[in-house]
Amino acid sequence: xxxxxxxxxxxxxxxxxxxxxxxxxxxxxxxxxxxxxxxxxxxxxxxxxxxxxxxxxxxxxxxxxxxxxxxxxxxxxxxxxxxxxxxxxxxxxxxxxxxxxxxxxxxxxxxxxxxxxxxxxxxxxxxxxxxxxxxxxxxxxxxxxxxxxxxxxxxxxxxxxxxxxxxxxxxxxxxxxxxxxxxxxxxxxxxxxxxxxxxxxxxxxxxxxxxxxxxxxxxxxxxxxxxxxxxxxxxxxxxxxxxxxxxxxxxxxxxxxxxxxxxxxxxxxxxxxxxxxxxxxxxxxxxxxxxxxxxxxxxxxxxxxxxxxxxxxxxxxxxxxxxxxxxxxxxxxxxxxxxxxxxxxxxxxxxxxxxxxxxxxxxxxxxxxxxxxxxxxxxxxxxxxxxxxxxxxxxxxxxxxxxxxxxxxxxxxxxxxxxxxxxxxxxxxxxxxxxxxxxxxxxxxxxxxxxxxxxxxxxxxxxxxxxxxxxxxxxxxxxxxxxxxxxxxxxxxxxxxxxxxxxxxxxxxxxxxxxxxxxxxxxxxxxxxxxxxxxxxxxxxxxxxxxxxxxxxxxxxxxxxxxxxxxxxxxxxxxxxxxxxxxxxxxxxxxxxx
Numbered sequence: 001x002x003x004x005x006x007x008x009x010x011x012x013x014x015x016x017x018x019x020x021x022x023x024x025x026x027x028x029x030x031x032x033x034x035x036x037x038x039x040x041x042x043x044x045x046x047x048x049x050x051x052x053x054x055x056x057x058x059x060x061x062x063x064x065x066x067x068x069x070x071x072x073x074x075x076x077x078x079x080x081x082x083x084x085x086x087x088x089x090x091x092x093x094x095x096x097x098x099x100x101x102x103x104x105x106x107x108x109x110x111x112x113x114x115x116x117x118x119x120x121x122x123x124x125x126x127x128x129x130x131x132x133x134x135x136x137x138x139x140x141x142x143x144x145x146x147x148x149x150x151x152x153x154x155x156x157x158x159x160x161x162x163x164x165x166x167x168x169x170x171x172x173x174x175x176x177x178x179x180x181x182x183x184x185x186x187x188x189x190x191x192x193x194x195x196x197x198x199x200x201x202x203x204x205x206x207x208x209x210x211x212x213x214x215x216x217x218x219x220x221x222x223x224x225x226x227x228x229x230x231x232x233x234x235x236x237x238x239x240x241x242x243x244x245x246x247x248x249x250x251x252x253x254x255x256x257x258x259x260x261x262x263x264x265x266x267x268x269x270x271x272x273x274x275x276x277x278x279x280x281x282x283x284x285x286x287x288x289x290x291x292x293x294x295x296x297x298x299x300x301x302x303x304x305x306x307x308x309x310x311x312x313x314x315x316x317x318x319x320x321x322x323x324x325x326x327x328x329x330x331x332x333x334x335x336x337x338x339x340x341x342x343x344x345x346x347x348x349x350x351x352x353x354x355x356x357x358x359x360x361x362x363x364x365x366x367x368x369x370x371x372x373x374x375x376x377x378x379x380x381x382x383x384x385x386x387x388x389x390x391x392x393x394x395x396x397x398x399x400x401x402x403x404x405x406x407x408x409x410x411x412x413x414x415x416x417x418x419x420x421x422x423x424x425x426x427x428x429x430x431x432x433x434x435x436x437x438x439x440x441x442x443x444x445x446x447x448x449x450x451x452x453x454x455x456x457x458x459x460x461x462x463x464x465x466x467x468x469x470x471x472x473x474x475x476x477x478x479x480x481x482x483x484x485x486x487x488x489x490x491x492x493x494x495x496x497x498x499x500x501x502x503x504x505x506x507x508x509x510x511x512x513x514x515x516x517x518x519x520x521x522x523x524x525x526x527x528x529x530x531x532x533x534x535x536x537x538x539x540x541x542x543x544x545x546x547x548x549x550x551x552x553x554x555x556x557x558x559x560x561x562x563x564x565x566x567x568x569x570x571x572x573x574x575x576x577x578x579x580x581x582x583x584x585x586x587x588x589x590x591x592x593x594x
Contacts, residue, residue, distance in 0.1 A: 035099070035273040036086045041266050052250070052267075056080045056132045064108075065264040067121060067139070067253035078259070079134035083250035084269065087128060090247050091239045092274045098210035098239055101271035105251075109160060110199030110261040117196055118161030118258035122180075123206060125238075125247045126153040132252060139252025142184050152242030155180045155252075156206055156217050160196055160260060177219050179234045181241055190232045193221035196260060210272075211367060211379055212388075212441065213237050231454055235441060235497060348413045348436070349425040356380065356391050356427055356434055363393060369443070379439065389424060390440065394433035409435065411483060412506040419471035421494050421504035440502065442495035445552075449490060449559055455594060460499050461556045467501030468493055472549055475503075476542040481511045486540045488548035489529045490555050510540065528562030554578055559592025 040047060048060040058067050058080030068078040091098045103123065111117035120138040130141040130151045138157055141150045157178045175194045178186025194202065204219040216233040249269075253262035359380030360367045369377045375394045382389055412423045427434040445464065447453045456464075468488075475483040486508040494502045508525065525534070531547035534540060551562055554574055562574050571577045578590050 035271040036084055036088055037270040038084070039268045041268075043264060043267060051085055052082050053085055054080070054082050058082045058251075058253075063263065065251065065267075067251050067262045067264060068255055068259075069261075077134055077256060079132045079137075079139045079252075079254040081124075081132050081139050081250060081252035082264070083248040087246040088125065088249050088271055089245065089274050090125065090243060091245055093245055095274070096239075097274050098237070099272050099274055100208060100210045101269070102205070102207040103270075104203065104205045104268045106201055106203045106265040107158075108199055108201050108261065108263045108265065109158065109194065109196050110263070111196050111259075112199070112261070113197055114258075114260075115197060116258050117260040118256055119254050119260075120157055120159040120161065121251060121253040121262045121264075122155040122157045123204070123250070124153050124155040124252055125243060125249045127151050127244050128246070128248045130248070132254075134254040134256060137184055137254060139254045140180070140184060147184065149182045152182050153180075154182075154215075154236075154238060154241055154243065156204070157184075157186065158192065158194075158204075158219075159186075160194070161258060177217060177230070177232065179215060179217065179232065179236075181234075181236060187236075188232050188234050190230055192219065192230070193223045193228060195222040198222070199261075201265065208238065214441065229455060233454075348409070348423045351382075351425045351427045351434070351436060353427055353430045353432055353434070355382065355384075356436065359383075359389065360391055363391075380436075382436075385424075388439035390437045392435040392437065394435075411509050411511060415475075415479065415483070417471060417474045419467045419474070419500070419502055421502045437504065440494035440504075441497040442499060444491050445493040445495060445501070445556070446490040448495070449555060450561060456499075456556075463499065464493070464495070464501040465553050465556055468503060468549060468552065471501070471503040472542075472545055476545065482542060484510050484512055484540050484542055485545050485548075486510065487525050487529075488545055488552060489526050490552050493552065512541075551575065554590075557592065558590045559594055 038051065040051060043052070043060060043065045044062060045060050047065075048054060052060065052065065054060065054065075057069055057078045058065070060066065060082075065082050067080045067082055088101065089099060105123070107121060109117075109121060122138045122140055124140060126141060130153065132139050133142050133144060133150075137144060138155075138159065140155055140157075141153055142148070143150055157180055158175075159178060160175050162176075175192045175196065176186075176189050177192045178189035180186050194200075200222050202220045202222075204217065206215075206217050208215045213235050214233055215236055215238075216231065218229060218231040221228050221230060251264055255262075357363065359382050360378040361380075363376075363378050367378045367380065369379050369390060371377070375392060378391045378393065380389050380391050381387070409423070409426050412420070416422075421440065422438045423435065424438060425436040427436070442448070443453065448456055472485070472488070475485060483506075485503065485506065487505060488503070492503060492505040494504050496502060525540075525548070529548040529551045531544040534544040534547075551574075555561065558574060558578065560574055564572055564574070570580070578587070581587050581590050
């Protein structure tokens with residue numbers, strides 16, 4: 001006797017359709033084109049027109065790539081450029097994909113002791129065959145009469161001569177580094193302590209992240225014969241700069257009435273490979289006229305049959321989805337009244353799983369920003385909002401994560417402050433719990449303090465401490481109820497594009513009455529940031545939050561973690577170490593040497 005299995009009968013046509021789609025996608029021809037990646041530790045004459053193509057006044061000698069002449073008597077009024085032998089596939093029109101790239105090079109700009117020099121060196125991307133301009137253009141494709149580009153370009157300039165028409169006022173009329181988009185007027189710039197009269201060698205690291213659209217530059221300089229590092233960055237979608245899909249890349253430089261030597265000593269470059277999907281093209285085969293009617297009937301029959309099958313599957317699938325949706329909510333223990341409360345309010349909105357899956361490229365590893373105790377955080381782009389977001393995906397097996405999800409949505413959705421990370425929306429369907437936040441371009445504070453992402457100046461650090469203090473004042477005193485965060489730490493302090501601090505991760509937060517101020521709870525938080533009394537009593541309060549704030553403030557000032565196993569035993573615990581230094585009158589020794 002045959003047994004009817006509704007599950008397998010449903011799966012068979014779905015499996016057949018899935019296999020057909022998979023087969024179709026496999027049959028698409030996907031070609032991976034070679035991406036230029038190389039390392040030339042010492043540029044020499046053997047590389048000329050082999051690895052590096054030279055243009056105009058540029059040439060390669062035993063001393064490196066001379067982008068302009070290095071002859072003492074023939075330096076003025078020069079311009080040159082040098083490009084890698086292969087173009088860079090920067091972006092692909094068909095897929096919309098954008099490449100990542102990074103480069104590191106060492107260089108010397110030398111005025112041979114002269115106190116007056118010009119004009120500078122640039123690393124650039126431009127259409128193949130772009131022209132070279134002398135004078136203050138630094139070899140970039142610009143018409144100096146109109147100050148307009150003759151072709152689109154993106155460049156990082158090492159400008160050695162201040163020009164009132166095009167250079168920023170905040171560089172003390174001196175050398176500076178800038179990021180330029182289709183102009184010799186920099187979009188962003190920073191002072192460069194270069195020591196060009198001494199001909200000192202410098203280095204630069206340039207990186208473009210296609211996910212964050214962040215073009216960042218770190219460069220060295222010299223202060224009192226000591227090497228120093230500085231940096232700057234610009235958020236820019238290179239597809240919007242007018243550049244073609246394939247670009248040349250390399251160095252350009254120029255001199256005018258004043259002059260200098262512009263030399264590149266070493267060059268390393270890496271870029272990601274873009275996948276190009278070629279459209280399927282079937283040859284047209286003539287069909288004998290006598291069989292046309294029969295073929296037409298076959299085609300119509302196939303179309304009608306397929307539509308009926310798809311329609312039936314859709315109805316069956318909708319019924320099953322509708323049945324399972326209620327079970328999902330029960331499995332997660334989510335209070336449906338909470339959802340109704342949000343939907344009628346003006347706060348966070350509900351997103352579908354499909355929206356967030358598309359926004360994060362199906363939660364791909366390339367979009368992953370980090371991993372927390374209860375799930376991963378992904379970068380995504382929501383077309384409806386036309387903005388980037390951060391999506392926290394709660395681990396399915398984490399009961400604690402589910403509790404934190406509910407707590408975070410209830411609390412942070414009602415809070416509004418410039419120094420708190422804004423919750424934009426949420427989703428719970430398909431057995432997934434997801435929270436959507438505003439995207440913080442500069443990531444978490446700890447990545448800058450301990451992972452060398454950016455060198456934070458004292459002014460930036462002071463601004464971050466003030467922002468965090470402002471957030472806690474709002475939570476503890478200024479909102480209608482007292483919010484105890486319970487997990488204030490550097491990895492929960494996020495930084496926007498201007499390095500403004502925003503406190504996030506309210507999964508452990510609790511609401512208490514202002515007059516009570518504390519509550520007995522199961523111990524929660526992160527060791528190293530917990531106040532001693534909190535560890536002993538289990539009571540969290542706004543005072544224990546302030547203790548955690550103090551630990552973060554010390555991290556910012558000292559540039560080290562609360563626990564450091566790499567130092568002497570007496571210095572392992574940061575708070576105790578700072579107290580000891582304070583007691584012996586040596587407090588300033590705790591300051592971050594960077």
